[in-house]
Amino acid sequence: MKEVTLIIQSPQGAEKIALARDRLTIGRSPDVDVRIEDDGLSRHHATIYREGDRVWIVDENSTNGCYVNGAVTGGDGTPLADGDKIRLGNFTTIRVSANGANDAHRSVANRSVLPTAAIAVLMVALLIAVVALISLLSNGRADAPRRKVYEDPPPSAELKNRNESSNANDYARVSADNTNSQQTSVQRQSRKLYLQMSEEEKVEFLYARARHISRMMGNREYQFTEDVLPYIRQYVEGYARRVGNRSDRIWGEDLERLFSRAVILAPYIIRSFNSQGVPAVVGLYIPMIESEYRECLTSPVGAKGLFQFMPETARGYGVSPEDRCNVEKMAPAAARYIKDRMAEFGSDSMSVALGIAGYNRSPDSVRRDLQDVLNSDNKERSFWTLVANSDKLDRYFQNENVKYVPKFFAAAIVGETPEAFGLKINPLSTCTQNDKP
Secondary structure (H helix, E strand, C coil), X not given: CCCEEEEEEECCEEEEEECCCCEEEEECCCCCCEECCCCCCCCCCEXXXXXXXXXXXEECCCCCXXXXXXXXXXXXXXXXXXXXXXXXXCCEEEEEEECCCCHHHHCXXXXXXXXXXXXHHHHHHHHHHXXXXXXXXXXXXXXCCCCCCCCCCCHHHHHHCCCCCCCHHHHHHHHHHCCCCCCCHHHCCCCCCHHHCCHHHHHHHHHHHHHHHHHHHCCCCCCCCCCCHHXXXXXXXXXXXXXXXXXXXXXXXCHHHHHHHHHHXXXXXXXXXXXXXXXXXXXXXXXXXXXXXXXXXXXXCCCECCCXXXXXXXXXXXXXXXXXXXXXXXXXXXXXXXHHHHHHHCCCHHHHHHHHHHHHCCHHHHHHHHHHHHCCCCCCCCHHHHHHCHHHCCHHHHHHHHXXXXXXXXXXXXXXXXXXXXXXXXXXXXXXXXXXX
């Protein structure tokens, strides 16, 4: 197995670290593997993974991003090779060295200029090596050119991380500057698709991706338990089977068509939710489960539009019921609605999930559900606590609301990891620049 060394230059000085484990976390937090006092670093800024001879870096949803050879690290990570340069924070760089290659000129010890005699010796040695190589080639005995050691990380890279997502605005800005320098996640289609994964791989994938969505939703990650994942998985499986089915039937439509509408409308939603201080991921995936991104869908009970507002709810948020098909008016109204739910339930990811549940089931009902369940032995104030104790709640929760938040997570997993489902788009949260025709 190759020896991989990380040569770190930071405000604390220079150091070498051998990448001997399968992962190495970097940031300002005391609990990371490599703690660096750089004001531009997030507490958990990035993780470098290793699997055999393959090495890759994942941006852990940092504020200022992570760059490899000047290109932003996408949501699914970036493979690393000998000589690659990583830039983190304001003043930190990491050089990757495989098998100690070129360590002589990359040494992080106190460096001095080589004497002239030493340079001459090195030049003679180099000349001898070149002559020997030419001789081998001329006799047909040279080995075939060595393959690049590090290629795209295997499917398990996606399963073991994460985050995966750089800040949406940083992604748009930097990727525009580096279009030709790095493949985006849209171009990385060599990885195993979700439906091709083994059962174990699917579980690991869903666990990692659900945690990532929870980080996008709130100010702390939620640790999902094994009894929660099946609720999410059933909807992920359903979405996965709709990719390329060529159907135009609502609630069964080909996801390629659905997301072709979503990428057009996403910028309006992202701007509206960001302006209210509400996680944009909430605004992006509520329409997927409410209307499947049909701008003027009308339900049998009278809800209408992308966000399926009832007439009285629209009025309460300053929008005429006649304007519920107007995305530019409804996106800000929906953002304010979720902001009110967050003010009531909280801003951590599972409190935001309760607010999402209140979007489907009235906030009063969610409050009553919490009171009924938390009076028992269960103390975690979470939607999943309600799910685990659904037998104590009414039939509407058992038949309808129990599906809503898991379906939201499933939609977000698909939309934020599109390459795993064969969708040729970037993560929906990065679609900030499109303009509606």
